Amino acid sequence: MTEFAYRPVLTRVVVGVPDPDKTVAFLTDGFDFRVRTENGRIFADTLGDYGPNGQSALEIRKADSLQFLNVVFTLTEDFDADTLVKNLGGTRTETGGVQLVDPTGLRVAIEPAAEFIIDKPEVSAYRPRRLGHVNARTPDPVLSSEFYRHAFGMALSEQIGDDFFFLRTNTEHHNVGLRRAPRTDLHHLGFELAGWHAYQPILDHLDAAGYKAEYGPGKHRPGTSYFTYVRDPSSGLRFELFADMAHIRTGWETEPIRWQGGDRMTKTINIWGPTPPESFLE
Numbered sequence: 001m002t003e004f005a006y007r008p009v010l011t012r013v014v015v016g017v018p019d020p021d022k023t024v025a026f027l028t029d030g031f032d033f034r035v036r037t038e039n040g041r042i043f044a045d046t047l048g049d050y051g052p053n054g055q056s057a058l059e060i061r062k063a064d065s066l067q068f069l070n071v072v073f074t075l076t077e078d079f080d081a082d083t084l085v086k087n088l089g090g091t092r093t094e095t096g097g098v099q100l101v102d103p104t105g106l107r108v109a110i111e112p113a114a115e116f117i118i119d120k121p122e123v124s125a126y127r128p129r130r131l132g133h134v135n136a137r138t139p140d141p142v143l144s145s146e147f148y149r150h151a152f153g154m155a156l157s158e159q160i161g162d163d164f165f166f167l168r169t170n171t172e173h174h175n176v177g178l179r180r181a182p183r184t185d186l187h188h189l190g191f192e193l194a195g196w197h198a199y200q201p202i203l204d205h206l207d208a209a210g211y212k213a214e215y216g217p218g219k220h221r222p223g224t225s226y227f228t229y230v231r232d233p234s235s236g237l238r239f240e241l242f243a244d245m246a247h248i249r250t251g252w253e254t255e256p257i258r259w260q261g262g263d264r265m266t267k268t269i270n271i272w273g274p275t276p277p278e279s280f281l282e
């Protein structure tokens with residue numbers, strides 16, 4: 001396992017979309033993200049982790065179809081990038097970080113946190129607070145989860161059969177979710193809300209802007225978090241609005257919770273009842 005003084009913090013996801021203007025309209029009209037264009041690059045900002053800085057959580061690029069281009073983690077202290085490259089086969093980035101590719105082809109980077117500091121945007125009742133997790137499709141979630149444990153020092157919090165894995169970089173139940181699928185791809189981005197009460201103004205605001213939830217509100221068993229999933233109609237990019245996710249404060253070596261594969265629909269995906277629509281299961 002890679003040893004870090006602190007573990008990498010999920011900071012940004014880079015996605016390609018077919019019509020960046022339409023996706024930006026969804027992010028601003030639907031969610032009130034602060035969108036900036038800097039040297040031709042489009043960023044969507046939110047408040048981020050508790051502290052003085054905002055979080056530039058999303059970078060939007062033009063692509064032929066929805067693409068999951070990179071997941072950026074940051075470290076706040078100096079780290080030995082050369083040793084990481086040597087051990088994990090990555091390459092150095094222009095910003096002093098390390099670009100890695102996981103065993104199933106997903107690009108993940110570790111960057112110096114100083115490169116990602118931005119001012120906080122204005123507070124908005126319609127905007128999720130922070131990017132909290134990514135949920136990826138992968139043809140080999142067992143292999144992928146081993147990579148994140150080894151390369152990033154993540155801990156396994158929970159798994160469902162050998163098909164779904166939830167890994168954490170801090171006490172939060174998961175910052176990376178992995179699900180078995182035929183190809184490596186993005187399933188959803190998990191953005192945290194301030195709490196249960198925050199759904200009502202956001203979902204009413206989305207409705208007023210013409211956007212509907214795909215699935216939820218509901219409550220997952222893993223992490224015992226509330227959820228609602230909403231998709232950008234122009235790209236298919238899926239956001240999970242989650243709240244009140246469990247924190248695991250019993251130590252890094254806490255034994256993961258393990259479910260049988262057949263438990264997913266009956267016991268884990270929504271303890272309040274309804275199972276997801278077909279679009280969610282693709």
Ligand SMILES: [Fe+2]
Nearest residue numbers: 135177190240
């Ligand atoms: Fe999620």
